[in-house]
Amino acid sequence: MNKAEQDLTQIAQLKKMVALSTVMVVVIIGVHILGGCATIFKGAHNNVDFNSDPVGEQVYVNGSLMGTTPINLKLESKRTYTIEFKKDGYDPKTYTITNHVGVGWIVLDVLFGLVPIIVDAATGSWYELDQAAVNAVLEEQQ
Numbered sequence: 001m002n003k004a005e006q007d008l009t010q011i012a013q014l015k016k017m018v019a020l021s022t023v024m025v026v027v028i029i030g031v032h033i034l035g036g037c038a039t040i041f042k043g044a045h046n047n048v049d050f051n052s053d054p055v056g057e058q059v060y061v062n063g064s065l066m067g068t069t070p071i072n073l074k075l076e077s078k079r080t081y082t083i084e085f086k087k088d089g090y091d092p093k094t095y096t097i098t099n100h101v102g103v104g105w106i107v108l109d110v111l112f113g114l115v116p117i118i119v120d121a122a123t124g125s126w127y128e129l130d131q132a133a134v135n136a137v138l139e140e141q142q
Contacts (some may be wrong), residue, residue, distance in 0.1 A: 090141060
C-alpha cells in the first residue's frame with residue numbers, strides 16, 4: 001500500500017470515529033434533555049416488602065387482594081396506599097404508606113433544565129414511598 005492509500009485509509013477511519021463520537025454525544029444529551037433524573041435512574045415505582053406474624057396473612061392494597069405474606073409488590077411512587085392485613089381468627093391490621101417528593105431529584109432536575117422537571121413531575125418519578133417494608137403482627141381474636 002502506498003502513502004496516498006494509507007492516508008486515505010486513516011482519513012476514513014478518523015471520519016468513522018468522529019461520526020461515532022457525535023452519535024454518542026447526541027444520545028447522551030438527548031437522554032438528559034428528554035428525561036428527568038428520577039425517571040432515568042429510579043423510575044415511577046418502588047418495591048415494598050410485606051411480612052407478617054403469623055405468616056400467610058392476606059395483603060390488601062387499597063381494597064384489592066394482592067397476595068399473602070411474605071410478598072414483595074411494585075407500587076407507584078406517586079400514590080398513597082392503605083394496606084390491610086387479614087387472616088381468619090385474627091384481628092385485621094391497617095397501615096398507610098404515604099409518599100414525599102425526593103428533594104435530591106428536584107435539585108438534579110433544576111440543574112438540567114425545565115424539561116427534566118416536567119418529565120419527572122408528569123411521570124411522578126420524583127416521588128418516593130415513605131416505607132420500603134411493612135411488618136404486621138396480628139393478634140388472635142378474643
